[in-house]
Amino acid sequence: MAAVELRGISKSFIEGSFPALKDIHLGIPDGAFAGILGPSGCGKTTLLRIVAGLERPDAGEILIAGQVANRIPPRERNVAMVFQNYALYPHKRVYENIAIGLQLRGVSKERIAEKVEAVANMLKIETLVDRYPKQLSGGQQQRVALARALVREPEVFLLDEPLSNLDAQVREATRSELKKLFRGIKATVLYVTHDQTEAMMMSDYLIVMDRGVIRQAGEPTHIYRDPAHRFVAEFIGAHRIISVPGRLQNGRFQSADEAFGFDTPMRVTSEVLMAIRPENLIPESQEEIGLQGEVVLIEPMGPTNLISVKVGQTEWRMCFARRPIEGEIMGFSFSSSNALFFDAKSGLRLKPGN
Amino acid sequence: MKKLIFSIAIASILLYCLFPFFWTIQTALKPAGTVFRLPVSYLPETISLENIIDVFSKRPFGRYVLNSLIAGGGATILTLWVAAVLSFRLRALDLRRALRIQRWFLVGAILPPALLVIPVFVVMKQLSLVNNYLALILAYTALNLPFAVWMLHAAFRQIPKELDEAAVMDGFSQSAILYRIILPLSRPSLAVTAVLVFIFCWNEFILALSLMPAQSKYTVPVGIALLSGASGYEIPWGEINAAVALTTVPIILVIAAFQRWIIEGLTTGAVKG
Amino acid sequence: MIGPEDVGGAWAEVIHRFHAAHRGIRIDYISGPWSTDERQNMYIRAFLAGDAFELVYMDVIWTAKFASQGWLLPLDRWFSPEVRETLIPQGIEAGFYQGRFYRVPVRSDVGMLYYRKDLLPEPPRTWEEFEIVCNRYGNPPDRYCIVFQGMQYEGLVCNYLEYLWGAGGTPIDKDQNVLLDRDENISVLSFMKEVISQGWAPRSVITFQEQQALEFFEQGKALMMRNWPYAWTILRRSPLEGKVGIVPFIHRTGHEPAGTLGGWGLGIARGARFPEAAAKFIEFTVSPEAQKVLHFRRGAVPALKSLFKDEEILQESPHYTDLYEVLLKSRMRPIHPDYPRISSIMQKHVSAVLVGIESPREAALQMDQSIEGLIKGKRHSWPLRLYFDHDLKMTLKNTLVFTGLSVPFEFLLGLFFALLAHQPFRGRTMLRLSVLVPWALPTAVMAMAWQWMFNNPFGVINDLMVRVGILSKPMDWLSTPEGAMFAAVFADVWKTTPFVAIILLAGLQSIPQQLKESLSIDGGGTRMMFFHLILPLLMPFIRVALIFRIIHAAGIFDLIWVLTKGGPADTTRTLSLYIYDLAFRYDEVGYALFLTGLFLISLILVSLLIVRSTALRYERI
Numbered sequence A: 001m002a003a004v005e006l007r008g009i010s011k012s013f014i015e016g017s018f019p020a021l022k023d024i025h026l027g028i029p030d031g032a033f034a035g036i037l038g039p040s041g042c043g044k045t046t047l048l049r050i051v052a053g054l055e056r057p058d059a060g061e062i063l064i065a066g067q068v069a070n071r072i073p074p075r076e077r078n079v080a081m082v083f084q085n086y087a088l089y090p091h092k093r094v095y096e097n098i099a100i101g102l103q104l105r106g107v108s109k110e111r112i113a114e115k116v117e118a119v120a121n122m123l124k125i126e127t128l129v130d131r132y133p134k135q136l137s138g139g140q141q142q143r144v145a146l147a148r149a150l151v152r153e154p155e156v157f158l159l160d161e162p163l164s165n166l167d168a169q170v171r172e173a174t175r176s177e178l179k180k181l182f183r184g185i186k187a188t189v190l191y192v193t194h195d196q197t198e199a200m201m202m203s204d205y206l207i208v209m210d211r212g213v214i215r216q217a218g219e220p221t222h223i224y225r226d227p228a229h230r231f232v233a234e235f236i237g238a239h240r241i242i243s244v245p246g247r248l249q250n251g252r253f254q255s256a257d258e259a260f261g262f263d264t265p266m267r268v269t270s271e272v273l274m275a276i277r278p279e280n281l282i283p284e285s286q287e288e289i290g291l292q293g294e295v296v297l298i299e300p301m302g303p304t305n306l307i308s309v310k311v312g313q314t315e316w317r318m319c320f321a322r323r324p325i326e327g328e329i330m331g332f333s334f335s336s337s338n339a340l341f342f343d344a345k346s347g348l349r350l351k352p353g354n
Numbered sequence B: 001m002k003k004l005i006f007s008i009a010i011a012s013i014l015l016y017c018l019f020p021f022f023w024t025i026q027t028a029l030k031p032a033g034t035v036f037r038l039p040v041s042y043l044p045e046t047i048s049l050e051n052i053i054d055v056f057s058k059r060p061f062g063r064y065v066l067n068s069l070i071a072g073g074g075a076t077i078l079t080l081w082v083a084a085v086l087s088f089r090l091r092a093l094d095l096r097r098a099l100r101i102q103r104w105f106l107v108g109a110i111l112p113p114a115l116l117v118i119p120v121f122v123v124m125k126q127l128s129l130v131n132n133y134l135a136l137i138l139a140y141t142a143l144n145l146p147f148a149v150w151m152l153h154a155a156f157r158q159i160p161k162e163l164d165e166a167a168v169m170d171g172f173s174q175s176a177i178l179y180r181i182i183l184p185l186s187r188p189s190l191a192v193t194a195v196l197v198f199i200f201c202w203n204e205f206i207l208a209l210s211l212m213p214a215q216s217k218y219t220v221p222v223g224i225a226l227l228s229g230a231s232g233y234e235i236p237w238g239e240i241n242a243a244v245a246l247t248t249v250p251i252i253l254v255i256a257a258f259q260r261w262i263i264e265g266l267t268t269g270a271v272k273g
Numbered sequence C: 001m002i003g004p005e006d007v008g009g010a011w012a013e014v015i016h017r018f019h020a021a022h023r024g025i026r027i028d029y030i031s032g033p034w035s036t037d038e039r040q041n042m043y044i045r046a047f048l049a050g051d052a053f054e055l056v057y058m059d060v061i062w063t064a065k066f067a068s069q070g071w072l073l074p075l076d077r078w079f080s081p082e083v084r085e086t087l088i089p090q091g092i093e094a095g096f097y098q099g100r101f102y103r104v105p106v107r108s109d110v111g112m113l114y115y116r117k118d119l120l121p122e123p124p125r126t127w128e129e130f131e132i133v134c135n136r137y138g139n140p141p142d143r144y145c146i147v148f149q150g151m152q153y154e155g156l157v158c159n160y161l162e163y164l165w166g167a168g169g170t171p172i173d174k175d176q177n178v179l180l181d182r183d184e185n186i187s188v189l190s191f192m193k194e195v196i197s198q199g200w201a202p203r204s205v206i207t208f209q210e211q212q213a214l215e216f217f218e219q220g221k222a223l224m225m226r227n228w229p230y231a232w233t234i235l236r237r238s239p240l241e242g243k244v245g246i247v248p249f250i251h252r253t254g255h256e257p258a259g260t261l262g263g264w265g266l267g268i269a270r271g272a273r274f275p276e277a278a279a280k281f282i283e284f285t286v287s288p289e290a291q292k293v294l295h296f297r298r299g300a301v302p303a304l305k306s307l308f309k310d311e312e313i314l315q316e317s318p319h320y321t322d323l324y325e326v327l328l329k330s331r332m333r334p335i336h337p338d339y340p341r342i343s344s345i346m347q348k349h350v351s352a353v354l355v356g357i358e359s360p361r362e363a364a365l366q367m368d369q370s371i372e373g374l375i376k377g378k379r380h381s382w383p384l385r386l387y388f389d390h391d392l393k394m395t396l397k398n399t400l401v402f403t404g405l406s407v408p409f410e411f412l413l414g415l416f417f418a419l420l421a422h423q424p425f426r427g428r429t430m431l432r433l434s435v436l437v438p439w440a441l442p443t444a445v446m447a448m449a450w451q452w453m454f455n456n457p458f459g460v461i462n463d464l465m466v467r468v469g470i471l472s473k474p475m476d477w478l479s480t481p482e483g484a485m486f487a488a489v490f491a492d493v494w495k496t497t498p499f500v501a502i503i504l505l506a507g508l509q510s511i512p513q514q515l516k517e518s519l520s521i522d523g524g525g526t527r528m529m530f531f532h533l534i535l536p537l538l539m540p541f542i543r544v545a546l547i548f549r550i551i552h553a554a555g556i557f558d559l560i561w562v563l564t565k566g567g568p569a570d571t572t573r574t575l576s577l578y579i580y581d582l583a584f585r586y587d588e589v590g591y592a593l594f595l596t597g598l599f600l601i602s603l604i605l606v607s608l609l610i611v612r613s614t615a616l617r618y619e620r621i
């Protein structure tokens, strides 16, 4: 059963303007750690807030644990949210910050003390409970915010970029801790981020959003290998994917600048974008399709170098250990099976089958 | 040289601002008999509390203070409460709309009370509220509301919206958010607003004069302005100055305690209108 | 009932005795302010508020107004002609309005002439004799001939009318014709002016009320004094005991002398719950018993005729025989519901003559016209009335002058304060704090303090200025037109400069430091900095302060109301004061509301104009 299901959710803030969410359909499996990934302003937070009940959708249904939740007020939805800036009550001590949700729900004092202690121990903040939020570091505040959510033992956790306010080192450490933590309690988590590395590493289930719509949802590795949309291909990956405009005809791809062409198993005839990941490029002509061009830029990255080679109108980036000289003519190659094709107009993935 | 001129300028400002106050106090502290004496003496040779004691014993000055406290205190509490609720509502709107609404509010705030007194009096008379503390409390509340809303709205806006949302998730109701989160967090602003509103009420004259005609309902400024002499023809300057000193010293102390916030509050309050 | 402070406990005693005789009736005596004007206003506000006092303790001149408003119960039922017969006829007459009897006189009062028996062989009876006596026996500035009440207030009208009646004139006749443009009025005003200009009276009489005149006389610095009977009681306990006599006021040869009738009486409010009890009390107050208490405890001149022949009283106050004569010559001020306004017009112009801003002829004509306009003008519709409204024009002018003087000063001074307070230096907090002080103190209360500081001769401002050498002798700030306006503007500037300074200071602080630095790197000097950077960026703040100040200066009320009451000769009376008087003293709430509306609209227009004219180009985009 899906822990959270959205059916046809739409939302726009200003009437007539571009909608923040457009006809969203989504099912998040029970116990999954679901990452929501997308560029700034694509509607991630809005989606989360709609699940939380802080925002009303214009249309569509929200189901939590199989129940339609549209009319249930936030506090009865049994979801907990961790905000990007943590939203701790500055005038209350850490202990009260964690306990207040239980207090308002009429849990007995002893029970609250027990639970808060357990959660504080779990997050290693037991020594901080008498402090005020201002007296905590960013990482500590983030744990308190997390504790506040955990202590209520909700069915669904909503986390809105919880790591974005931390510096790089703490973030990395926390990332793995978080994953372990939620795996431990087997909760369903919706986790918003715009950092694709974070999303890839943490999620069991990944949702990629763009301008109010879901471009693709599924297992992260699957999405990486088999992007359903040009946007997904471009957004996900360690390095920016290379895309070359061109045309498919009679099973052959011909680049628009006439620099090269090759045969493919594709049957459609259309204007397309051919995309290939830099990590699939190989030095010299070891693979079936070989190209060469002038080296225009070299960016050293420690063990490897990011090399930009100009072929026709397109700059191709690749990571090689070898360090060429700028201006040198360099050859490289790739396998046609690694080439991905997207319709130039809709951005949808084209596959050999159709 | 430049420094000297600067120091002189500063000193004369200080003198200019404080002299009337100083003079009042020194007259108040003169023994009653020596107030009318020439040549004018600048420091009383003997300090006497005679005038001050007279103000309380011979006249219902204590009563005036009580009236001022009731009207001013009541108005301050009511103003803060209404302003808090309104500001909370305004905060829920997006900033541009909230500011537009507020601007209209402020147009009302700029009017001098002398222009409002007659309509207010007519209304209060219809409601049979003349000589009732409620009349002053209501009038003062209306008068100070725009300013208070301005101060509180600005303060509330400083509090991130996420805090409310976190509170909603935690199970707070809307009013609980206001009373248990927003208000405690805005305590400094509330305090300054309260102080300023109270000072405005404490100082207000024309409404108090018109809406509370019974002598037993005079507020301090009205009482002082109408302070009467024994024979009907002599003006008891010693006692008047004592009363003035008694009214102003507390204000000065409060101002001293809050001066930084008051300057800030005044400037945010006044300027954006 | 409200009365002045119950000195000597006379009223307490009367009430006590009444209570003893009439169990079940309770009378409360409330001590009101000393100013009769204020007590009248208290009654009016109480009547307007519909929360009246049962017993109304009235000055003679209030009767017509209160009765015409229907606030009083006619008393004919309780006080038959026979009862009235026992009281001083003038006092009774003054209790009538349009044929019905509303007020029972309790205390008599009349203006008369006190003279030094030891220094003058004969008191002067006529103007001519007066002139001779003055020239022969007067020796200013050590000993002036006469002192009277010359300040702009009701007392001045009492003085003036005595001259006028004594010259055969009268302000308004029985058919409500105004007769003030006649020659006798002009000659009266000229004579009064002469009394001062000839040095018969000291120049400072124009600031005198009863108290000051009495003090002056008591110190032996004048041969004669025009005053009320109460002065006798005080003089008797002074070094002048036995050296003073009383006669009716001087008159013109061929006419009768006259004294202005004053005095207090009791009426019953129309809404009274216990009129019977109230009437009983009034009846008791004019009984010989109560009248004696009032006389012995308070020095009140009785209203009961028989007491003037009472052994016990005559023994204690032998002068009552003379006083009785004077009383029988007393005359009523005009009986008209609008008397307060009529009086204030007369005050204004008589004062203007004494002060020297109007000639007797001008004053007489103006007086006549204004009073005529007032009596007839009420019938015009409001917009038309605007045109005839002399007071409106006058107060509008004063308002403009006041605003025009105070706002620029506040502004420049405020800017100066702000620039100084913006500099970093030790003690800056102290400076900012003390700048807040004037702003935070109650205006009405501080106006009292200013009144004291501008006092002549005990005020510190006179003292300072004389010491420094700006003035050669103390000046009567509050009773000369320029002095009063100066005092009002000065006090207002003191009070509100801080407000301007605080706002401009905030503005200065909002100017980013980098901008100044970049300009000084670009080579801008201080002046350049000020005019090209600071001033333009300060504009929004200047605008707010300006609008605020103009509106509040134009609507000024409390400062002036307390400091000068609009005087002298209405030269500091502003629109707000006028509108307030219209509503609360002249009972013209409708017209007052109408003017308020107009005032409001014009203030809004002015504000818009300021916003328009000060908006810089980049702000309009």
Ligand SMILES: Nc1ncnc2c1ncn2[C@@H]1O[C@H](COP(=O)(O)OP(=O)(O)OP(=O)(O)O)[C@@H](O)[C@H]1O
Residues within 6 Å of the ligand: A013, A014, A019, A020, A038, A039, A040, A041, A042, A043, A044, A045, A046, A047, A194
């Ligand atoms: N309260 C609001 N009023 C108007 N528009 C809003 C509001 N909240 C969000 N939007 C708009 O809706 C769109 C989606 O916003 P949302 O906050 O969901 O983006 P996001 O994906 O969370 O972005 P980010 O990564 O920057 O947080 C944006 O275009 C945003 O401007």
Ligand SMILES: [Mg+2]
Residues within 6 Å of the ligand: A044, A045, A046, A160
């Ligand atoms: Mg977001």
